[in-house]
Amino acid sequence: MNEQGPYFDLVVERIVEETPDSKSVVLRVPDELKETFRYRAGQFLTFGVTVDEHPLVRCYSLASSPDTDVEHKVTIKRVDEGRASNYFNDHVLAGQTLRVMKPAGIFCLQAHEAPLVLFAGGSGITPVISIIKSALATTSRKVTLVYANRDEASVIFKRELDALSSAHPEQLDIQYRLDSVDGFLDAGTAGALIAEASGADFYVCGPGAYMDVIEEALAANGVASESIFIERFVSPELEALDHPEPRAETSGDPVVTIYLDGNETEVTVGEGETVLEACHRAGLDAPCACLEGYCGACMALVKGGQVEMKRNDGGLDASQEAEGWVLTCQGLVRAGGGRVEYPDAN
Ligand SMILES: Cc1cc2nc3c(=O)[nH]c(=O)nc-3n(C[C@H](O)[C@H](O)[C@H](O)COP(=O)(O)OP(=O)(O)OC[C@H]3O[C@@H](n4cnc5c(N)ncnc54)[C@H](O)[C@@H]3O)c2cc1C
Numbered sequence: 009m010n011e012q013g014p015y016f017d018l019v020v021e022r023i024v025e026e027t028p029d030s031k032s033v034v035l036r037v038p039d040e041l042k043e044t045f046r047y048r049a050g051q052f053l054t055f056g057v058t059v060d061e062h063p064l065v066r067c068y069s070l071a072s073s074p075d076t077d078v079e080h081k082v083t084i085k086r087v088d089e090g091r092a093s094n095y096f097n098d099h100v101l102a103g104q105t106l107r108v109m110k111p112a113g114i115f116c117l118q119a120h121e122a123p124l125v126l127f128a129g130g131s132g133i134t135p136v137i138s139i140i141k142s143a144l145a146t147t148s149r150k151v152t153l154v155y156a157n158r159d160e161a162s163v164i165f166k167r168e169l170d171a172l173s174s175a176h177p178e179q180l181d182i183q184y185r186l187d188s189v190d191g192f193l194d195a196g197t198a199g200a201l202i203a204e205a206s207g208a209d210f211y212v213c214g215p216g217a218y219m220d221v222i223e224e225a226l227a228a229n230g231v232a233s234e235s236i237f238i239e240r241f242v243s244p245e246l247e248a249l250d251h252p253e254p255r256a257e258t259s260g261d262p263v264v265t266i267y268l269d270g271n272e273t274e275v276t277v278g279e280g281e282t283v284l285e286a287c288h289r290a291g292l293d294a295p296c297a298c299l300e301g302y303c304g305a306c307m308a309l310v311k312g313g314q315v316e317m318k319r320n321d322g323g324l325d326a327s328q329e330a331e332g333w334v335l336t337c338q339g340l341v342r343a344g345g346g347r348v349e350y351p352d353a354n
Contacts (some may be wrong), residue, residue: 013184014110014111014304014307014328014351015056015107015108015109015351016041016044016045016107016108016109017105017106017107017108018035018036018037018041018045018080018105018106018108019035019036019103019104019105019106020033020034020035020036020100020101020102020103020104020105020106021034021035021036021079021102022034022102023100023101023102024081026164026165027082027085027161027162027163027164027284028161028162029085029086029097029162030083030084030085030086030097030131030164031082031083031084031096031097032081032082032083033068033069033081033082033084033096033100033106034079034080034081034086034096034105035040035053035079035080035081035108037080043081044110045080045110045183046074046111047070047074047080047111048074048111048113048116048117049074049075049115049116049117049135049138049139049141049142049143050069050070050113050115050135050136050138050139050211050237050239051069051070051111051112051113051115051116051135051138052067052068052069052070052082052107052111052112052113052135052303053067053068053069053070053080053082053109053110053111053112054066054067054108054109054112054276054297054303054304054305055067055068055092055106055107055108055109056108056109056295056331056351056352057092057095057107057253058095058210059091059095059105060091061093062091062140062293063269063352064091064092064264064295065295065296065297065305065306066092066093066297067113067297067298067303067305068082068083068096068134069082069083069093069113069115069134069135069213069239070082070111070134070135070137070138071133071134071135071137071165072138072141073137073138073139073141073142073145074142075141075142075145075146076141076142076145077141082134083095083131083134083164083165083265084096084131085130085131085164087278095268103284109304109305109307112302112303112304112322112323113135113239113302113303113322114302114321114322115135115211115213115236115237115238115239116139117139117142117143118237120149120186120209122149122203122235123149123150123151123152123206123207123208123209123323124139124140124143124149124150124151124152124207124208124209124210124211125152125154125201125202125208125209125210125211126139126140126151126152126153126154126210126211126212126261127154127156127198127210127211127212127213127214127218127219127222128153128154128155128156128213128214129155129156129157129213129214129215129217129218129219130156130158130162130164130218131155131164131241132212132213132214132215132218132239132241133155133164133165133213134164134213135213135239136155136211136213137165137168138155138170139211139345140142140169140172141146141172144172144175144176144179144180145279148179149179150179150181150183151176151179151180151181152180152181152182152183152201152208153169153180153181153182153183153203154183154184154185154193154198154201155182155183155184155185156185156187156192156193156218157184157185157187157216158186158188159186159187159188159189160186160188161272163184163186163314169182170182181237183201183313185300192217192218193218193221194221195221195224195225195228198221198222198224198225199225199228199229202225202226202229202231203229206229208235209235209237210222210226210235210236210237211229211237211238211239212226212237212238212239212242213238213239213240214241215241216240219238219240221238223238230317240298241264242297242298242299258278258279261276261277261278261279262276262277262313262341262343262344262345262346263275263276263277263345264276264277264283264286264313264341264345264346264347264348265312265345265346265347265348266283266287266290266294266348266349266350267311267347267348267349267350268287268292268293268350269350269352270295270352273290273292275287275290275292276290277340277341281340281341282318282336282337282338282339282340283308283315283334283336283339283340283341283348284296284299284306284336284337284339287336293333294306294308294336294350295350296336296337298323298337299337300319300321301317301318301319301321301322301323301335301337301338302321302322302323303323304323304324304335306335306337307323307324307328307333307334307335307336307351308333308334308336308339308348308349308350308351309331309332309333309334309345309348309349309351310332310333310334310339310346311332311346311347311348311349312345312346312347313341313342313343313344313345313346313347313348314339314341314342314343314344314346315334315336315339315341315342315346315348316339316340316342317334317335317339318338318339318340319337319338323335323338334348336348336350
């Protein structure tokens with residue numbers, strides 16, 4: 009851990025315009041942070057940015073591969089009215105310093121022998137291309153990519169993917185699908201692709217509706233859950249804030265002092281409620297992303313009291329846990345009150 013909590017300062021090496029609505033940010037990782045920023049194909053970085061004076065925490069997958077690229081590269085696609093994605097596309101420049109957490113995530117290339125079938129849609133290609141590059145460089149597994157996009161202009165990494173396909177014609181098969189030409193991928197077509205590839209490992213990352221179709225087709229084909237890997241590019245912060253679970257407080261509920269964005273607030277944490285849920289219910293804009301204990305976006309330092317995590321699926325490592333960090337999306341307050349401090353995102 010460093011003096012700024014979970015964040016490290018990384019300088020932007022350069023910006024690459026990928027499509028009219030997406031850009032890559034290549035980060036400079038200094039020698040002393042090389043070990044900290046070592047990653048597995050498919051993992052992501054979590055950024056703390058300030059947009060219109062509002063601190064935001066967002067995850068972006070590494071589109072580079074630890075096996076073929078020296079650089080750390082993330083690629084960000086604009087979301088309509090999205091705050092961070094448009095900030096990255098409009099304002100982030102080479103030479104700028106960004107606040108970045110170390111790599112995390114479990115949507116990774118596994119040490120299996122099975123062929124790989126990867127379904128990517130739009131910006132969902134970012135972790136998928138990383139996995140493809142590593143699979144081609146380090147295994148002889150057959151790789152099939154089904155990559156859906158709105159139209160030709162929105163296909164991210166087209167040139168890089170075509171170069172990989174030319175370099176590995178026997179190993180890599182790419183099926184581009186354009187909504188403007190082929191329509192949306194339906195469950196029947198997805199099911200046929202899945203049936204043809206029985207025994208494969210299936211990776212899925214893309215817009216919600218696209219993922220729903222693939223997941224339905226995987227289930228209909230009886231694919232075992234051990235062979236299915238899914239990454240959701242959610243921004244659940246808004247949903248959580250818009251629909252906080254109503255909860256009846258009881259007089260015995262612990263009260264925790266929350267430090268967030270320079271302010272302190274007393275928050276009552278109900279039984280079975282996580283610290284993050286309690287913050288959102290109290291109207292605090294506490295950061296989060298995956299809500300499942302693997303991304304680290306909601307981590308905070310326990311400065312008093314006892315907070316126990318329901319699960320930690322890789323969002324924190326042992327040294328962070330030892331220092332008192334918890335994933336607040338998983339944190340239950342065990343006794344008394346306490347104090348929990350979110351790191352400053354700017
Ligand atoms: C593990 C992981 C990896 C990811 N990797 C990538 C990646 O590689 N590339 C990538 O491009 N993205 C990736 N994402 C998604 C990314 O983290 C962001 O969710 C995405 O960029 C949108 O963030 P935003 O701040 O631009 O949008 P937000 O501001 O969070 O807005 C999201 C949506 O909510 C709407 N909205 C905004 N404000 C309000 C409001 N006040 N009330 C109601 N609705 C509102 C917006 O119109 C928009 O449709 C990843 C996410 C995760 C969890």
